[in-house]
Every structure is written in structure tokens, then in C-alpha cells.
Amino acid sequence: MLNWISAHQQMIYIVILMIFLGIEVIGRVPSVLHTPLMSGANAIHGVVIIGAIIVMGKAEDGNYLALILGFLAVVLGTINVVGGFVVTDRMLEMFKKKK
Amino acid sequence: MSLLATIYIISSVTFILGLKMLSNPASARRGNQIAAIGMTIAILGTIFLYEDNGQKLHNYVWIFAGIIIGGIVGTLAAKKVKMTAMPEMVSLFNGMGGACAALISIVEFNHMQNAAEILKGDQSNGYFIPNFSFGFIYIICLGLVIGSISFAGSIIAWGKLNGKIKDFSFKGQHIVNIILLIIILGLAAYLPIHFLESINNISFHFYIILFLAILYGIFFVLPIGGADMPVVISLLNSFTGVAAACGGFLYDNKAMLTGGILVGAAGTLLTILMCKAMNRSLKNVLIGSFGASATSSGVKKEQGAYKEISLSDAAVVMSYAHKVMIVPGYGLAVAQAQHACHELEKLLTEKGVEVKYAIHPVAGRMPGHMNVLLAEADVSYDNLLEMEQANEQFPTTDVVLVLGANDVVNPAAKTDPSSPIYGMPILDVELAKACIVNKRSMKPGYAGIENDLFFQPKTSMLFGDAKKVLQDLIGEIKNL
Numbered sequence A: 001m002l003n004w005i006s007a008h009q010q011m012i013y014i015v016i017l018m019i020f021l022g023i024e025v026i027g028r029v030p031s032v033l034h035t036p037l038m039s040g041a042n043a044i045h046g047v048v049i050i051g052a053i054i055v056m057g058k059a060e061d062g063n064y065l066a067l068i069l070g071f072l073a074v075v076l077g078t079i080n081v082v083g084g085f086v087v088t089d090r091m092l093e094m095f096k097k098k099k
Numbered sequence B: 001m002s003l004l005a006t007i008y009i010i011s012s013v014t015f016i017l018g019l020k021m022l023s024n025p026a027s028a029r030r031g032n033q034i035a036a037i038g039m040t041i042a043i044l045g046t047i048f049l050y051e052d053n054g055q056k057l058h059n060y061v062w063i064f065a066g067i068i069i070g071g072i073v074g075t076l077a078a079k080k081v082k083m084t085a086m087p088e089m090v091s092l093f094n095g096m097g098g099a100c101a102a103l104i105s106i107v108e109f110n111h112m113q114n115a116a117e118i119l120k121g122d123q124s125n126g127y128f129i130p131n132f133s134f135g136f137i138y139i140i141c142l143g144l145v146i147g148s149i150s151f152a153g154s155i156i157a158w159g160k161l162n163g164k165i166k167d168f169s170f171k172g173q174h175i176v177n178i179i180l181l182i183i184i185l186g187l188a189a190y191l192p193i194h195f196l197e198s199i200n201n202i203s204f205h206f207y208i209i210l211f212l213a214i215l216y217g218i219f220f221v222l223p224i225g226g227a228d229m230p231v232v233i234s235l236l237n238s239f240t241g242v243a244a245a246c247g248g249f250l251y252d253n254k255a256m257l258t259g260g261i262l263v264g265a266a267g268t269l270l271t272i273l274m275c276k277a278m279n280r281s282l283k284n285v286l287i288g289s290f291g292a293s294a295t296s297s298g299v300k301k302e303q304g305a306y307k308e309i310s311l312s313d314a315a316v317v318m319s320y321a322h323k324v325m326i327v328p329g330y331g332l333a334v335a336q337a338q339h340a341c342h343e344l345e346k347l348l349t350e351k352g353v354e355v356k357y358a359i360h361p362v363a364g365r366m367p368g369h370m371n372v373l374l375a376e377a378d379v380s381y382d383n384l385l386e387m388e389q390a391n392e393q394f395p396t397t398d399v400v401l402v403l404g405a406n407d408v409v410n411p412a413a414k415t416d417p418s419s420p421i422y423g424m425p426i427l428d429v430e431l432a433k434a435c436i437v438n439k440r441s442m443k444p445g446y447a448g449i450e451n452d453l454f455f456q457p458k459t460s461m462l463f464g465d466a467k468k469v470l471q472d473l474i475g476e477i478k479n480l
Helices: A002-007 A009-025 A031-058 A064-098 B002-022 B028-049 B060-080 B083-121 B131-161 B173-190 B202-221 B226-250 B254-277 B282-287 B290-297 B311-319 B330-335 B338-350 B369-376 B387-396 B466-479
Strands: B323-328 B354-359 B384-386 B399-403 B434-439 B459-463
Touching: A002 A009, A009 B002, A009 B226, A009 B254, A031 A064, A031 B002, A031 B028, A031 B060, A031 B083, A031 B226, A031 B254, A031 B369, A064 B028, A064 B060, A064 B083, A064 B369, B002 B028, B002 B254, B028 B060, B060 B083, B083 B131, B083 B202, B083 B226, B083 B369, B131 B173, B131 B202, B131 B226, B173 B202, B226 B254, B226 B282, B254 B282, B311 B399, B311 B434, B311 B459, B311 B466, B323 B338, B323 B369, B323 B387, B330 B338, B330 B369, B330 B466, B338 B354, B338 B369, B338 B466, B354 B369, B354 B387, B369 B384, B384 B387, B434 B466
Parallel strands: B323 B354, B323 B399, B354 B384, B399 B434, B434 B459
Antiparallel strands: none
């Protein structure tokens, strides 16, 4: 356990700092923006697509489990990213038009 | 590799910047675009520059096919979805992200298993697995559990929002849920410990966790009321963020870690802020004790009598008023009545009536819901009044038309300290000369409490589905 922590201390620092930053960054959001912000954050966690790409790209030719699941992961991850950003943009477009 | 590291740093910064800008109305749209650019370079960088032990990625055909399919599906879904269906779309996308994280865990677990089998066959290595691998197995399990819960929960939330899935709960469900969660965590904690001894049937153990996590996700969301879904989606959203961060640990990938944890933290705070805007606590939303506690406090009061108004009377009252204020609420959203509402507004304006909308910040139970909805129906932004402005204008208003709103106009929030919504800012519609309330029935609103407003002498009720009532009202006014 201790070995694991010291081997990954960089990551752990990032985790801690990001927790505080995440809270700080959206601390004063007006309630009208709650929904677009949720949607935008939803698109950002689509960064999980990177993991899917790595899984896919490392899958050996004969490993069908990895190939199929990896492919599925890439598709789903992309839907998350692309759909998330487009939907957020559409929502915010509405807000802009009115002003 | 160093170029890729730089790319990841840049995209991490764009995520932070994007989120920051998203929380300000003026910069929100650009913030979203900046984050999207960061995401694009991170994806392209990963595809072309990622190396593992000096080996580049392969299976490019598969990767690009996946991205193209996902990209087309995602864009079409996002472009075609109706404005009123936004929250369920977000939920669906979120579920995809959760599923993606869970799938990564499954494949990586399989890798780990294969690697361990090779190690085991090699007697010189004995049963030795380096220390960090245990950490990795835990991370894989964590990614699996959170990803699956998020996936299953989001799909249920999606189904509930578009009416495909009904509320469902049984007695003691919360206890079952807690026990289920404990079992999942116990199994996940135990898995790495006997990973090597029982390498042959470890998959079974792993898939049991997957199954239970999905089950938990379903049970977790099922009993929560449809109106609370945005809060739940926001919570699941932050779950998926954490699941993505697990991937960051697995691949030692700082961009995934940054993005994931950032969303996890921001999403959690956003969930709490949303609850606050509705004057509720997260515990209340999740356990749903709101209605239960309310029955004991407020409802015993004498109900009194309410009076109904006929469509033609309502039409007359409104057409001869000087100023009409429309208060939209959840009922309007459910009935998809925003276009009919705009039509009524135009008709009345032609007759020389001044028509405004009073928008409560949490009307519709999704912050900003009414703004987006009315914007879709081309209602001019100048006619939308925020709560403070609207409250100033109620005393000079002749008729208030409440469309499917209830708790946001309940005077108990100001007068009755024992009321569960006491302290929530409301629209002071009772200050207007007359008030017409459109509801489907006398059933209490979302908070489960009676509304004194309905029994006041100035108030008259107009029952029916908001869209139908509005259309009939328009017909009546035209016939005057």
C-alpha cells in the first residue's frame, strides 16, 4: 500500500488538487447555467475515450474480447464526447440568442 | 512521448479553463468550445503519438471506424433532440461514458488475468506479482463499479424522463440498496486478495461484481421521482468523472485523471448547488423522505374550498386585463405547452394586453428549464422577468396565469415556518388582482404539500392539461 502510494504520488497530488480546483472553479455559477454546466462537464469526462483508444490500439489480433469490447468502448466514448459538446453548444446558443 | 505529454498538459488546461468559463453566462459558449478543442487534440495525440514500451498503437481501422460511428451518432442525437428533452439526452450521453469506463475495466482485467496466468506458469516467478498490480486491480474494480452504476443509473434516468420507465419502489428498498452496495464493495475489496490463488474462476467473481453494480445502479435511481432526475443525472455525471479518472490511474494518463477528477469534484458541487436552488438537501432527493415528512407537518390544516373558472370566463378576464403575468412551471414542460403559451401571448398582445413571464429560478425543477423552453418557442427575452423583477410588478398586474407551477407560488414558503419549503424564495402571485391557476388536478405539487394560494378568494382554478387548456383558451379568446 505504502509502496503504491509513493509510486503514484504524482497522481495522488493531481487528484487532491483537482478536487479543490473543481469545487473552486464552478463555485459561483448562476442557477440558469446549471444545466449547460452539467452538460459541459458531462462532455469533459468523455476524456475516458482516451482509455478506450488505448485499449483498442493495444488489443492483439486474436483477442476478440479486447477487440470487440474496445471497439464498443470507442464508439460509446465518442458518442459521449461529441454528443456532449454539441448538445451543450446548442443549449448555450439559445442563451446567447436571447441577449 | 514528450510531445504527447505536452498535448495532455494543454488539454488539461483547456478542461479547467472550459469549466471555468462555463460557469459564467458571457463566456459559457466559448468555454465549451475551448474544452472541445482540448479534447480533440488529446484524442488525436493519443491515436498518433501514444507509445507503450516503444510500441505504437495499432488497429487504426477499428479506432477510426469507432470514432466515426460514435461521432455521427452523437452529433445526430445531439442535433435532433428537442430542447425539452435535453436532460434525458445528457443522461444518455453520461451513460455511454460510464459504459465506456466499465468496458475498459473489463478488458484490462482480462489483460491482467492473462499476464498473471503467464506469471503463474513460470515457476521461477512463483506466485509473485509486483505490489503495484494489486493497486491496479483495485483501480480496475473501482472503474468497473462506478462506471456500471453510472451506466445503469443513467439509462434508468433517461427512461424515466421520457416516460418509458415508471417510478418503482418497494418497502425497505433503501436498506436493500445499502446491503447491495456493501456486498459490491466487499467483493471488490476481496477480489485482488485471492486474485492469484483462484485465477481460474476469478472471472466469475469479477462478473458478479459487474452484475451487482448494474443492479445497484438500477435500484438506486428507480425510486427517485422524475422531477428530481436532473439532480440525479448531475450526481451520476460526477460518478462517471471518477470512473474516467480510474482510467487515468491505469494508463498513467494525466489528461484523463485531470478531466475525470475535475468533473467528479465540480459535478458533486453542482449537484449540491442544484439541490440548494430547490431548497432541498441531497439526502432528501436520494432518500425521498420529503413527501413523508411533509404529510406530518403541513397538510392537516383545514383545506377550505376552491373555486373553478370556466374557459370562457378566463378568456374574458384575460382579454380585458391591462397586464397579464404568466408563471410557467413543470406542468408546462410536461405538457410541451410552450408553443401554445407563446401563441396565447401573441394573441393577447394583439388585443393590447401587456404580457410578461415570471420565471422562478427553479421552475420546472431544472434550473434554467423555463428559459430554454420558452426560448425554443421564440418568446422574446425581454418578456422574461426574473423573480425579483416579477415580484416588483405583481401588485400592478391584473391577472396572473399560473401554468403547472405549484411550489414556486406557494405562500407557505413565507408564512408557515413548519412548511418544508419554508424559506424558499417564491413568486408573490397573491399580490396581483386575480390569479388563474392551471393544474391537472388538485393533487399537491412536487413538495407534496397543499398550496394555500388555491383556496384564496382571488384565485380560481382551471383544470386540465396545460397544452389543451391553452389551445382552448386561445380558441375562446379568438371567438370573443
